[in-house]
Amino acid sequence: MTGMTEIDRQRRPGPRIEEVARLAGVSKSTVSRVINGEQYVSAKARSAVQDVIARLRYSPNHAARSLAGSRANAIALVVSEHGSHVLGDPFLAGVLRGVHAELTGRHMQLLLMLSRPEDHDDLVSYLSGGHVEGALLISLHGDDPLPARLHEAGLPVVVGGRPLSNATVPFVDSDNFTGGLDAARHLVSLGRNKIATIAGPKDMAAGLDRLGGWRRGLGEAKLAANLVAEADFTPESGARAMTELLDRAPDLDGVFVAADIIALGALQVLHARGRRVPQDVAVVGFDDSLLASTATPPLTTVRQDVEQLGRTMTWRLLGELAGEDGLPPSLLLPTSLVRRASA
Amino acid sequence: MTGMTEIDRQRRPGPRIEEVARLAGVSKSTVSRVINGEQYVSAKARSAVQDVIARLRYSPNHAARSLAGSRANAIALVVSEHGSHVLGDPFLAGVLRGVHAELTGRHMQLLLMLSRPEDHDDLVSYLSGGHVEGALLISLHGDDPLPARLHEAGLPVVVGGRPLSNATVPFVDSDNFTGGLDAARHLVSLGRNKIATIAGPKDMAAGLDRLGGWRRGLGEAKLAANLVAEADFTPESGARAMTELLDRAPDLDGVFVAADIIALGALQVLHARGRRVPQDVAVVGFDDSLLASTATPPLTTVRQDVEQLGRTMTWRLLGELAGEDGLPPSLLLPTSLVRRASA
DNA sequence: TCGAGTTCTGGGAGCGCTCCCAGAACTCGA
DNA sequence: TCGAGTTCTGGGAGCGCTCCCAGAACTCGA
Secondary structure (H helix, E strand, C coil): CHHHHHHHHHHCCCCCHHHHHHHHCCCHHHHHHHHCCCCCCCHHHHHHHHHHHHHHCCCCCHHHHHHHHCCCCEEEEEEECCCCCCCHHHHHHHHHHHHHHHHCCCCCEEEEEEECHHHHHHHHHHHHHHHCCEEEEECCCCCCCHHHHHHHCCCCEEEECCCCCCCCCCEEEECHHHHHHHHHHHHHHCCCCCEEEEECCCCCHHHHHHHHHHHHHHHHCCCCCCCEEECCCCHHHHHHHHHHHHHHCCCCCEEEECCHHHHHHHHHHHHHCCCCCCCCCEEEEEECCHHHHHCCCCCEEEECCHHHHHHHHHHHHHHHHCCCCCCCCCEEECCEEECCCCC | CHHHHHHHHHHCCCCCHHHHHHHHCCCHHHHHHHHCCCCCCCHHHHHHHHHHHHHHCCCCCHHHHHHHHCCCCEEEEEEECCCCHHHHHHHHHHHHHHHHHHHCCCCCEEEEEEECHHHHHHHHHHHHHHHCCEEEEECCCCCCCHHHHHHHCCCCEEEECCCCCCCCCCEEEECHHHHHHHHHHHHHHCCCCCEEEEECCCCCHHHHHHHHHHHHHHHHCCCCCCCEEECCCCHHHHHHHHHHHHHHCCCCCEEEECCHHHHHHHHHHHHHCCCCCCCCCEEEEEECCHHHHHCCCCCEEEECCHHHHHHHHHHHHHHHHCCCCCCCCCEEECCEEECCCCC
């Protein structure tokens, strides 16, 4: 009997607002006001309620709040899943940490969804159906129609990484252009004058912007910016691209590679072809992922702060939900060159 | 005016169950039965309701369902965050993909939470407060008290990775012991007879189990199993461990490293010390992460299927929520040796 | 001291579903 | 043909909150 009661109590989802109200000697309206941090509650009532909440370990029922307040108290983090899953991996954990950090203390749940192109219809109707108040989208290809569709459906959205097509959707991105520019300037400052690049995919803004920065950097130095090969986010494609570049220009003496993981493949080829790094060919990567410091030789690279990206996206979205004005439509986060052995 | 209406309509979260019922010519009870796949609905009523649902793109209000049904229709994925964030990274994306795959089609939301030891109290009261029906926990240290606390609080829980202390909490893990065993056997089969290991942290079952398998493998071959160094999940610690091992046994001819990322550091030291891999020293890693195929030389390693881990955890949890019996308390997923150049 | 303004409070409707109940409509064997 | 069992249906209470409203309790200057 006693045992039963104990189990019942454990499984039963705790006290209600009514009980808090009773013990604090106020109405449940007042308890609600305290929970939601509203003004117009006397100091006495507020502290009485807070005491009882702490004592009972009361945690308001999320479903009831959402239903009564007709807002979801939740945002979605939508992660695109394309063929190559590579892209998401290094990003995801960092972004997640940032999002979570920015969300703590708010009464806001984080819903996680993966999106595949064939699920777009379901996703749009789910997300715009009032289940969430807004969405953060990451790992998109630049031309993904999802952000625009959600935006048009009236859902507040912030995209991680500049979308290619629709400038109307707010986004947060690393300043890829300046990153590429810094990489090129660094190679130039080392006295290199036959500088190539392995660019990222053309269907992502990150790839284009880094390439653009590199071009600008070579232009500043009056160097030809024609040694361009393309790779996706795999070492294999990096190896192919490096091979192509060496065939076209055996005397190249510097390469800016649009991602550390691509650089790994490039380094292998350089090594196999007998080029010393950095003596013969200086290499600069991008991301400052774990791979960079453990590459042979350790990779000089452009660092982007992925956790900060997550924080900033969340801050921007919550700002919009709170109706703040003066929010920047989009933001670029600074990158920085991390010097190691490869350049 | 027209503009206003349009915006209003867009932001308003779609039709209610009442409207579906009216258009389908049935009561909302019947609509509810169809939504929840209950029996005792005539074929005629069912298809009428389904037609209307499809036509209106009706999506039931999650908060209302949870409140009325007094179940949360949500599970939590709790990711532990410790000092070194490295651990979570390769895991997270894969596990997530598995969890999501297993969840599609069910009316079950995935809530994401990070946990730090100092947040445990809040987390326990939140999770056991009826906001979720169960929790998946990953990236835990072996002695983390969180799973046991949630389990005791009556919340269905499945842990990814065997917990060290409490055997009572269901878990899913890769078969790390057999993985370590296979690695050792492979090294033995190559004729190596002075075989070391760089083990993972002692406070995680994965580390201990892989070490145990390696010991067993050497025991089978009557080889001494005393060359053990320890590292955490960073290349730097792998480099230190490899240095230590080479100092102790300059003539070692094989190493099993408990994680690819640790092996990266070990490879650097071997190279720096003039050991050829695999001719002088054969190296076997663990994980078959992205790092393995791009290491120099490409790493022979024990593959674990992280996505399958996520799927299996979710399947186990949903099974328990559905009250199925005959569920295995815990599961071990097979690993397999992937042969590349390093051994 | 008074009254207008401000601060604080409780009551009760309602958010959109599910679940329970009672009864109607079928089935099918004797 | 009848009745017991099964299948199907609708009505209405209730899940635990928020939000609106009306009114009570304070403030403070003239």
